[in-house]
Amino acid sequence: MTDTQRPAIELLIAAPRGFCAGVDRAIQIVELAIQKHGAPVYVRHEIVHNKFVVDLAAGEGRDLRRGTGPSARRRAGRVLRAWRAQVGARGGEDRGLDYLDATCPLVSKVHRQAERLVASGRHILFVGHAGHPEVIGTFGQVPAGQMTLIETVEDVAKLNPADPDNLAFLTQTTLSVDDTRAIVDATIARFPTIVAPKADDICYATSNRQNAVKAIAQSCDMVLVIGAPNSSNSVRLVEVAEREGTSAKLIQRATDLDFAWLAGVGTLGITAGASAPEILVRELVDRIATRFDVTEREVEMTRETIAFKLPRGLEAA
Structure with missing residues (x-):
């Protein structure tokens, strides 16, 4: 097929996207x-x-x-x-091992909040997805029985805490902003004295990527999200696009693309979850260009400039 015979397709590429x-x-x-x-x-x-x-x-x-x-x-x-x-808690005295904690500082912040709330005598209602490593990790910061997981608005209605006036809530950092707001609103309505976190636990990168998808979805016939099926923020991006009325699919690599999906698609949205590198976005664009006459446009909603400090001992490296 010659270039003149290739169907045209416009790519709307969301920004921010990819690595946080x-x-x-x-x-x-x-x-x-x-x-x-x-x-x-x-x-x-x-x-x-x-x-x-x-x-x-x-x-x-x-x-x-x-x-x-x-x-x-x-x-x-x-x-x-x-x-x-x-x-060895201070550099590996027992086995001669060093360790470095690569946990995202925003997740670590939630861990510290959980510890402080439990130390103050409050029971925590934790909004998240059962089985997600972040949820398991956060529950692991406090003694068993001090936190209760809620996943849906319906879960809130079923709660029967021993002391309803001595509660606090926290959330997983990679949730749907809209879903979480609904659950939090229901929780506050049922337990008006519940203690909220000082700042939103959903991380800036999750919120920014969801907002960027919302900005392009209604102009697209389909949205492709590059990310892993066990990546909560990537799965949420698919859900966000679908709620905007657009077909959406999650793929891990360009080779996962089925060209049959693009039949009749004139405008295709592309984004990537926070664990997907930009090279995978370019790989997908290049694969699409083997069958289509591609024009691409980046739609930037905000520019991210946040950077986190490295653990002590690595700065010099």
Whole structure:
């Protein structure tokens, strides 16, 4: 097929998209750790929810061996303190091991809030998705029984806390902004004295990427979201696009694209979850260009300038 015979397609590429500051920091920690200490560097869990990034890191000398299933995830959160004690809480005195915490600072902030609220005697209602590593990790910061998970507005109606006037709520950082607002509103309506966090727990990157998808979705015949199925923020982007009335699909790589999806599509939206690198966006655009006469336009809603500090000992590296 010649270029003149190719159907035209306009690509609306959402911005912000892709890597957030927390993911950038986590990957940088692994890279600098191997520069400073040499291979192998062991990562307790997937450094980010993206197979391309994990495989690339492993190929460059990082040993990303990790367990699978509930027990491994539980160790990533619930047994974090015990694991630190095993390797040595102050630099590995017991086994000669060093460890670096690559948890996003915004997630760590939620952990500290949970600890303070429980220490003050409050029971926490935690808005999140059961089984997500962030939820498991947050529950692992406090004694068992001190937090209750709520996933839906219907869950709020079923709650029967022992002390309804001594509650607080926190949320997972990668939720749908709209869904979470509905759950929080229902929670406050039922428990007017509940203590809210000082600032929204949903991270800036999640909110920004959802707003960017909203900005393009109604102008698109379809939206493709690049991200992993176990990436909460990526799955939420698909849901956001669909709620705007647009067909949307989650893909991990350009090779996952079925060209049959694009039949009759004149305008295609593209975005990427916070764990997906920009190279995967360009890979997708290039694949589409093998069948279509492509024009692309970036739709930028806001510019992100946030950066997080590295752990002590890595700044010099």
